Amino acid sequence: MGYRVAVVGATGAVGREMLKTLAERDFPVSEVVALASGRSVGQEVSFGEKSVLKVQALERFDFKATELAFFSPGAAVSAVHAPRAAAAGCVVIDNTSHFRMEHDVPLVVPEVNARHLKNFARRNIISNPNCSTIQMVVALKPLHDIARIRRVVVSTYQSVSGAGREAMDELFNQTRAMFVNDAAVPEQFTKPIAFNVIPHIDAFLDEGATKEEWKMAAETRKILDPDIAVIATCVRVPVFIGHAEAVHVEFEGPITEEQAVEALREAPGIQLVDKREDGGYVTPLESVGEDAVYVSRLRRDPTVPHGLAFWCVSDNLRKGAALNAVQIAEALHEQRLVKPRRG
Structure with a gap:
């Protein structure tokens, strides 16, 4: 028996990737519904190689018969419709930033803190972290288990797909314009x-950091350990898909390169x-198109007593969004925290 599933924001880059990932991983579904705003109603999106879904209006959709909903429509839309779905008995896995730091909403990366899923029933909502946070904490977790992390300094190199389909179009159009000597208008x-x-992603905050940089620090503490200090510099780069990060980690105690290599080789994801x-x-x-978080350039950081540096890369639409959300659903299923309803 499968789940009745809704994908909200189905016409966006992340929504399409969610549909693709659900099909590729053979998640047990009995029905999949594609939802988006009224202007997208009637559009067609693919689910797997053979199924085509017609987009329905989110505003008019009744979630009472739906067991799982994957939300990626933007924070303002999730703020209105995710609680509506949750109140109808549907478990919401939300990819936006709206609920992430609310104390009674689990913020989950399954390889790192799947145990937090047991707390989802308070709100019936689970948050997917920021794409840049996800790949970093997957890489940090096995190292933190060896020698507790004291401080992280990270510089990100984030692709334009993190800002949506229009941002990808802008990179394409500006690149073409420059080759024919036209103006590249932002x-x-x-x-x-x-x-x-x-060097600017999301809004600036009063202390000088951007909201994206704040998210990486706050989310890492909520997911991994509240005592970890994080400072991030988040940079948008002219890459279509795939985020990269240069990460410098200071530990409370000794850790060797050999220990780190062994831990990372054995770690899931x-x-x-x-x-x-x-x-x-x-x-x-x-x-691009891969599930893993890739770690390279691992080396000792000689500028602190117990330090390592590494480079990590991941597909931000996949592990940074869609795959992580589907893995959350898989963990709910495996832990029997959510079951398909009969009828």
Whole structure:
């Protein structure tokens, strides 16, 4: 018996990836409904290789017969419709930022803190973390288990797909414009993104950090350990898909490179690709369509008593969004926290 599932924001990049991932991983479904705003009603989206779904209106949809809903429509829309779905008895897995820091909503990366799922029933909502946070905590968890992490300094190199389909179109159009000597006019970003990098993701906060940088710090503490100090610099780069991060970790006690290598090789969700030679590392382009968080360039950080540095990459639409959400649903199913309803 399968679950009746709704995918909200089904016409967006993440929504389409959720439908693709549900089908590829053969998640037990009896029915899948694609939902979006009224302007998308009637559009068709793919579910697997053979099924095509017609998009229905989110505003008019009754969630009473739906057991699981994957939300990725934007925070303002989730704020209205996720509680409505949850009140109807549907378990919501929300990919937006709206509920992440609410104390009674679990913020979950299954490889890291699947045990937190048992608390979902208070609100019937589970939050998917920020894409940049997800890949970092997957890599940090096995290291934290060896020697507690004191501090993380991270610089991100985030692809434009993290800002949506229009942002991907802007990179494409600006790149083409530059080759024919046309102006690269920014609309989705504050400055031209083609052949450029922009040290600004989300709104600026009073203390000078951006909201994206704040999210990485706050979410890491909620998921992994409230005592970890995190400072992030988040940068948008002219890459279509795939986020990369340069991570410097200070530990409370000794940890060797050999210990870190062994832990990372055994950890779920991680592929260690670290040859100290030309090309012996993974780039964002190579992560596209892959499930893993790739770790490369692992080395000792000699500037602190107990430090390591590494490079990690992941497909931000997949592990950074859709796959993590589906893995949450799989964990709910495996732990029997949610069961298909008969009838």
